[in-house]
Amino acid sequence: MTAPHDRPSAVELLEAVREWMEKDLMGGIEPRLQFHTRVAMNVLDIVSREIAMGADQLESHTALLASLGVDSDAELSQQIRNGEYDTRLLEVLERLRPVIEDKVRVANPKYLR
Amino acid sequence: MANDAEELASGIRVVMNATDVSGLRRLTGGASRETWRFNADGQDFVLQRVRKGTPGGLRTEPAVLAAAHRGGVPVPELVVDGSRREELERPFMIVRAVQGETIARKILRDDEFAGARQALPAQLGKAAASLHRISASEVEGLVNEDQIDRYKQVLDDLGEPHPVFEVAFRWLEMNRPVTTHQCIVHGDFRLGNMMVNDQGLSAVLDWELAHVGDPMEDLGWLCVRAWRFGGPHPVAGIGTYESLFDAYEEESGIRPDGHIVRWWETLGTLKWGIMCITQASAHLSGMARSHELAAIGRRVCENEYDLLELLTLENS
Numbered sequence: 001m002t003a004p005h006d007r008p009s010a011v012e013l014l015e016a017v018r019e020w021m022e023k024d025l026m027g028g029i030e031p032r033l034q035f036h037t038r039v040a041m042n043v044l045d046i047v048s049r050e051i052a053m054g055a056d057q058l059e060s061h062t063a064l065l066a067s068l069g070v071d072s073d074a075e076l077s078q079q080i081r082n083g084e085y086d087t088r089l090l091e092v093l094e095r096l097r098p099v100i101e102d103k104v105r106v107a108n109p110k111y112l113r
Numbered sequence: 114m115a116n117d118a119e120e121l122a123s124g125i126r127v128v129m130n131a132t133d134v135s136g137l138r139r140l141t142g143g144a145s146r147e148t149w150r151f152n153a154d155g156q157d158f159v160l161q162r163v164r165k166g167t168p169g170g171l172r173t174e175p176a177v178l179a180a181a182h183r184g185g186v187p188v189p190e191l192v193v194d195g196s197r198r199e200e201l202e203r204p205f206m207i208v209r210a211v212q213g214e215t216i217a218r219k220i221l222r223d224d225e226f227a228g229a230r231q232a233l234p235a236q237l238g239k240a241a242a243s244l245h246r247i248s249a250s251e252v253e254g255l256v257n258e259d260q261i262d263r264y265k266q267v268l269d270d271l272g273e274p275h276p277v278f279e280v281a282f283r284w285l286e287m288n289r290p291v292t293t294h295q296c297i298v299h300g301d302f303r304l305g306n307m308m309v310n311d312q313g314l315s316a317v318l319d320w321e322l323a324h325v326g327d328p329m330e331d332l333g334w335l336c337v338r339a340w341r342f343g344g345p346h347p348v349a350g351i352g353t354y355e356s357l358f359d360a361y362e363e364e365s366g367i368r369p370d371g372h373i374v375r376w377w378e379t380l381g382t383l384k385w386g387i388m389c390i391t392q393a394s395a396h397l398s399g400m401a402r403s404h405e406l407a408a409i410g411r412r413v414c415e416n417e418y419d420l421l422e423l424l425t426l427e428n429s
Contacts, residue, residue, distance in 0.1 A: 039405050046411055077274035080283060089280050090428055096277055097421055103414035111415050113422070 011051050014044045049106045057102040064099055068092075121149070124201045125160065128193050129153045145169075146321075150210065157210035158192060163203040170204035171196040176252045177297065177323040178208070184247040186240050187316050189308075213310040215318065217342040220309045221350050232313030234352025237302075237335060238360030240317055245296045245328035246365060252297060257325035260380060261285055268387050271394055277417040281383045284424055290373040292327045300324050302331040303340040304349040332357065332369055333377025338419045339385050339412075347378075372427070379423045386416030 002009065008016060021041050026034055070076045079085065085092045104111050122134045131153040140148040140159075145167045149160040163170055175194040182188050189208035196204050220226050220233075249255065265282060268274075299306075300322030308316040334340070336347040336354070344350015348357045354371060362368045393410025395401045 036405065039408055043404060043408050046408075073276055074274045076276045077279045080276055080279035083283070085280070086283060086287070089284055090425065093277065093280055093421055093424060096280075096417075100277060100414060100417045100421060104418050107411040107414050111418065 011048045014048045014051075018044045046107055049109070053102070053106055057099075057106070060102060061099050064095065068095065121201065122151070125151060125153065125207075128195065128198070128200050129158075129207065158207050159189065159210050160201075160205055160207050162195075162201060162205040165203065171206055173252055173254050173323065174320050175206045177255075177320045178206075180247055180251045180297065181244055181317070181320070185243045187314055188320075189316050189318070211308045211316040211318075213308040213315045215305060215308055217304040217340075217350075220304065220307075221342055221344050225311055226309065228311055229309050229313040230351045233307075233309065234348045234356040235360035236314040237307070237349065237352075238332075238357040239364045240314060241299075241302060241328070241331050241335075242361045242364035242367075244299060244317075244331070247297050249295050249297055249325045252323075255297065255323065255325045257295070260326070260330070260384070261289075264384050264387050267391065271387070271390050273390055275386070275413070275417065277420055278383060278386060281379065281420045281424065285376065285380055285383070288376060288427075290327075290329075290370075290376050293367070294328070295325055296328050297323060298326045298328060298330050300326075300330075300334075302335050303337070304335075304342060305340065307349075327377070329369060329373045329377045330381075332361070332374045333379075334381040336374065336378045337381040337385055339382075339415070375423065375427055379420065379427070382416050382419045382423060386413050386420070389413045389416065 018041050021037055021044075026037055029037065065071060065073070065076065068076060070079065080089075080092065101112060118137055118139075122137050125131070125137070126134045133152075133154055135152050137149060137151040140150055145164055146161050147164050149162070151158055151160065161171070175191055175196050178188055178191045179194070182190060189211045191206065191208055193205075193207040195201060195206050198205070214220055214226070220229065249257075261282060268278060299317065299320060301319055302317070306317065306319040307314055308318055335349060335357070341347065341350035346352055347354055354374065358369045358371070358374075389409050389412045392406045393413075396403050396406040396410075
């Protein structure tokens with residue numbers, strides 16, 4: 001919960017809407033809309049997880065970029081394209097792994113092996 | 114709309130030389146096509162027509178479909194090539210309807226497709242091998258472009274750099290395999306574009322992206338994790354690389370090289386990652402507002418994750 005707001009918190013509000021979709025809405029609509037509703041519920045889940053984990057993940061991402069001596073993904077991308085990492089492509093991949101896993105953890109945690 | 118459909122039905126009567134056209138109804142189509150189903154003199158057909166206001170025609174698709182049919186690839190039979198005809202206002206083609214299911218999740222999970230799942234990996238290998246035997250010169254006007262250059266350009270135009278994608282581009286450039294031969298490739302050879310019945314593959318659909326290229330492109334694309342739809346195995350979620358390669362070799366006499374297929378699978382994963390950005394941007398730009406397209410934007414990282422796995426595996 002984030003001051004100055006009252007409860008429900010942002011995540012609790014998303015949960016409330018999601019529960020209504022799952023328990024009430026889904027039962028009364030045609031299959032095509034059920035599919036799109038499932039997509040919508042999935043979107044709410046992504047937002048909930050991002051609210052829960054986003055701040056820590058931003059910190060890790062910023063720290064990673066700093067440790068590689070760049071300010072942004074764009075700058076790192078340019079260096080890689082210029083060939084500056086050609087002899088250590090796997091090394092830079094391993095450095096990027098925690099950040100990518102963070103993204104998947106928010107977007108679709110079941111995808112992680 | 115009713116008038117449009119009536120007008121279309123009478124146009125179909127003319128091009129099919131049919132006395133009775135009935136049951137005309139529109140199915141969901143792609144971004145540039147509309148798809149209709151109908152019955153003419155007691156038989157079922159599918160019409161594909163270029164959407165109003167869409168530039169370009171059907172291009173090479175009817176010619177590719179006909180060549181694939183001659184080559185023994187299971188495809189819907191082309192009945193009318195309307196790519197240069199004007200009776201239906203816009204370029205079109207009519208094929209005989211094929212019965213079956215295209216929805217990947219049903220094919221992978223429903224009981225009625227249990228037998229199909231056993232047969233599919235080998236059938237896909239055989240279909241690909243038959244297609245790849247066709248000479249590239251058999252169809253005129255097919256695109257032949259470097260996929261790496263093309264997708265680098267697409268990514269740059271989107272303006273959303275991703276370090277993992279850049280690593281993948283560099284790795285692909287530094288490890289580019291020697292092309293065995295150039296042939297017609299389907300270009301979107303994957304579950305979702307396959308019509309499947311209880312016996313397995315009944316037709317390869319959606320030849321819109323056919324082009325000239327390396328035959329292993331189709332096998333790699335088939336194995337991209339997104340096209341496994343949650344299934345545990347590399348080939349369409351249900352088969353092993355070996356089962357695919359065995360069938361391909363039996364039909365063509367050529368054993369696919371696993372490393373080359375993995376190179377194309379890696380490029381395919383990179384391509385799908387970039388396509389996810391493209392789809393989300395169609396929503397963000399206002400071209401096609403849709404929460405489904407928006408959500409696909411958050412699937413980009415699945416491909417970054419898969420690239421981590423693929424590149425680590427291929428270099429260990």
